[in-house]
Amino acid sequence: MSDDADGDADGTSDGDATASPGAYVGLFSGGKDSSWAVYRALDRGLPVERLLTVHPAGDSYMYHVPETRLAALAAESIGIPLVEIEPDDFDAGSTTDSGAQGDRELEPMEAALTDLAAEVRLTGVTAGAVESEFQTSRIEAMCDRLGIELFAPLWQRDPRALAEEMLDAGFEITVIQVAAAGLDESWLGRTIDREALAELERLNDEYGVHLLGEGGEFETFVTDGPHMDRRIELLYDTEWDGTRGRIRVTEAKLAD
Structure with a gap:
């Protein structure tokens, strides 16, 4: 996992950026955190070739929910093709266990990334998590299963410093x-x-x-x-x- 915990404000070393040929996929809702992760990846020269947006049918443990359809306009403005996961792709089932729910919610994303790996040489994904161990641990485990990197430039950064950087x-x-x-x-x-x-x-x-x-x-x-x-x-x-x-x-x- 590439992040800022080592004190590097860019989230990965210059060597990482040049030594990782292949495609990155931005896990993207159009919100500030996922947008910042994509922006920092592009700024570092990481080859972000797709954005991936999930459209949950209702409340979600893993995903940003409101107005995710706006991600298509954002992707058009950024100039990167968007892959969209529709509510019909979810089979969350019925459970009161948040961990099990989170695992199920991740399944369509992992399936979409597996499909993308057949189109491009998938190297990694970007994610906008700041402090959520619930989300980040699951995304890290998914990346391990797929054999790809996780670029998480917001992870464990000071929230005020991040907000100032965005502005x-x-x-x-x-x-x-x-x-x-x-x-x-x-x-x-x-x-x-x-x-x-x-x-x-x-x-x-x-x-x-x-x-x-x-x-x-x-x-x-x-x-x-x-x-x-x-x-x-x-x-x-x-x-x-x-x-x-x-x-x-x-x-x-x-x-x-």
Whole structure:
């Protein structure tokens, strides 16, 4: 696993980047974390030849859920072909065991990567996990089974430092779902800038809200960034039940 735990801010050595010919697949939702992982991989010269998006039918232990259909526009702007896993591909069954559920949710992704390995010389995947052992341990095990690398440039990094790096790089990050104390309806559709980041720090002190929403406190979508050719414009309605809410995109397009 390539990550930042060794202090290398890029997540892998220059030698790794040049010694890993073959294709990488970006595990991609369009959210800030998976987008940052893809961006850092491209910045390091890793050959990201596909993006892979999972569309869960409902709540998920493993995947970003809201507005995953926007990933197709993001992939078009980035200029990398997108592979999509549809809800019909899932056979999660019925279980109250989160570990078993997580394992089952990973199966269609692993099957898709196995299929891709027949098209390209698959070297590795990128992932945007920051602190989730639940997700990362399963993705690492999957990579071991497939004999490929895991590039995880956010893993165990300081959340504030990561957020600052995203803003410094020019990421435009839109909040599309909130589900935590302290996050009200005004956050839906809000752009995460330095003022919003300062507010999140206060909410972290008061309620324990993770600065990057790692615990599901909020979900995001990247509408622009240095790895994208065209900005994504969104029109949407908001849904709010008094404690949590989300946006429902009514129109999305690449800016002229």
